[in-house]
Amino acid sequence: MKEPFLSALPLIHEIEAAGYEACFVGGAVRDFLLGRDIHDVDIATSATPAELKTIFSKTVDVGIEHGTIMVIQNGKSYEVTTYRSEGDYQDYRRPESVTFVRSLYEDLKRRDFTMNAIAMDKEGNFIDPFAGRLAVEKKVIVTVGSADERFQEDALRLMRAVRFVSQLGFHLEKQTEKAIKEHVDLLRHISVERITAEFEKLLDGKYKKNAFELLFHTGIYKRLPSLFNQEHVVQSVTKLEISPLKELDIWLLALYFSGEHPVTTLKKWRLPSKKIKLLSMALSYLMLRKDHFWSRDELFTAGKEIALLVETAFLTIKREDVQLAHLLDKYESLPIKSLKELTVNGNDLIRWTGKQSGPWIGKVLHEAAQAVINGEIANHKQEIRSWMENCRLI
Numbered sequence: 338m339k340e341p342f343l344s345a346l347p348l349i350h351e352i353e354a355a356g357y358e359a360c361f362v363g364g365a366v367r368d369f370l371l372g373r374d375i376h377d378v379d380i381a382t383s384a385t386p387a388e389l390k391t392i393f394s395k396t397v398d399v400g401i402e403h404g405t406i407m408v409i410q411n412g413k414s415y416e417v418t419t420y421r422s423e424g425d426y427q428d429y430r431r432p433e434s435v436t437f438v439r440s441l442y443e444d445l446k447r448r449d450f451t452m453n454a455i456a457m458d459k460e461g462n463f464i465d466p467f468a469g470r471l472a473v474e475k476k477v478i479v480t481v482g483s484a485d486e487r488f489q490e491d492a493l494r495l496m497r498a499v500r501f502v503s504q505l506g507f508h509l510e511k512q513t514e515k516a517i518k519e520h521v522d523l524l525r526h527i528s529v530e531r532i533t534a535e536f537e538k539l540l541d542g543k544y545k546k547n548a549f550e551l552l553f554h555t556g557i558y559k560r561l562p563s564l565f566n567q568e569h570v571v572q573s574v575t576k577l578e579i580s581p582l583k584e585l586d587i588w589l590l591a592l593y594f595s596g597e598h599p600v601t602t603l604k605k606w607r608l609p610s611k612k613i614k615l616l617s618m619a620l621s622y623l624m625l626r627k628d629h630f631w632s633r634d635e636l637f638t639a640g641k642e643i644a645l646l647v648e649t650a651f652l653t654i655k656r657e658d659v660q661l662a663h664l665l666d667k668y669e670s671l672p673i674k675s676l677k678e679l680t681v682n683g684n685d686l687i688r689w690t691g692k693q694s695g696p697w698i699g700k701v702l703h704e705a706a707q708a709v710i711n712g713e714i715a716n717h718k719q720e721i722r723s724w725m726e727n728c729r730l731i
């Protein structure tokens with residue numbers, strides 16, 4: 338056995354010493370079998386939360402209504418969940434109240450996919466009544482028992498299936514895929530926040546092209562908080578497979594293909610306002626890098642055109658530039674961020690040239706602004722004027 342299971346072992350020993358069962362379950366066991374990084378181990382037990390509290394001195398009620406408490410030991414925290422059974426699901430969402438059971442089998446039976454229904458005991462033996470290990474070996478996502486029932490119990494599982502495709506590169510078993518198609522409408526019962534949380538994991542996955550194809554193929558995309566243009570997204574995602582950008586890219590694409598104001602789209606996904614701000618800034622920076630100096634309003638209405646630009650920007654931007662933080666630092670350090678910040682305006686141009694006002698003014702200002710952004714000249718009135726004269730712009 339390896340970390341982080343090893344440091345959680347004493348907990349299992351203590352629960353067992355008190356006369357109850359305890360084992361590792363869920364994503365940690367699945368990821369262990371796959372050789373993936375394991376973030377947090379989940380422990381399942383036959384002891385009720387009240388019984389656990391008599392065993393451990395430091396506990397926090399993190400999800401006690403679902404039978405989960407957090408045990409704190411040696412400065413680390415572990416989620417321990419009491420075995421529970423299916424059948425308490427209401428309105429196709431997670432159950433409001435749960436029925437605790439004493440049997441591990443009953444607990445594994447109510448889980449979503451066989452790969453997530455494998456338990457591992459303290460000696461590293463697997464308890465795998467639904468052939469989850471075989472599914473992992475075959476890279477297949479298949480529900481535990483009836484697919485219809487599992488999806489009706491909690492419709493978020495539709496999204497989970499697709500995000501596992503993206504993270505793990507697995508494929509959907511036939512019946513499971515059929516049931517997803519049939520139950521797409523159930524997603525309307527699921528909160529936007531939960532859908533977005535799964536979608537963000539999907540965006541972070543290595544196999545997002547497959548996942549996006551599935552979103553369209555199953556019809557899930559119609560139930561997402563904002564619409565995507567299917568053809569454009571599939572094309573772009575194919576390119577993005579080789580793009581070093583991770584979540585930023587698809588969020589940006591989501592904006593363009595929705596054909597509406599980016600902030601409107603991102604609000605539909607209920608992203609935190611800080612994130613919305615960061616994404617708009619990253620968007621502006623990408624535009625500036627592609628020599629497109631547009632006002633915010635123009636930027637927001639340019640839709641498709643921006644999409645094409647960003648696609649090429651993804652492919653041309655240097656790898657070290659792509660970290661969001663790096664991108665934003667660069668954006669912050671730009672000498673000007675809009676035409677209005679240029680020290681020269683249209684009236685100056687008219688005065689200097691004696692010419693009539695017209696579309697030429699915008700073009701000249703635009704070129705000067707781009708030169709300032711590229712660091713060719715400083716944002717000083719006289720310097721800009723000389724530069725314009727040298728370039729025969731005025």
Ligand SMILES: Nc1ccn([C@@H]2O[C@H](COP(=O)(O)OP(=O)(O)OP(=O)(O)O)[C@@H](O)[C@H]2O)c(=O)n1
Pocket residue numbers: 362363364365379447448449450453454491493494497
């Ligand atoms: N809608 C859900 C959510 C979770 N589970 C079960 O609860 C476990 C833990 O859930 P969670 O931590 O949300 O997902 P993981 O599968 O552990 O994935 P991750 O690695 O992203 O945490 C899952 O493995 C699965 O057995 C479920 O049956 N149905």
Ligand SMILES: [Mg+2]
Pocket residue numbers: 363364365379
């Ligand atoms: Mg987990």
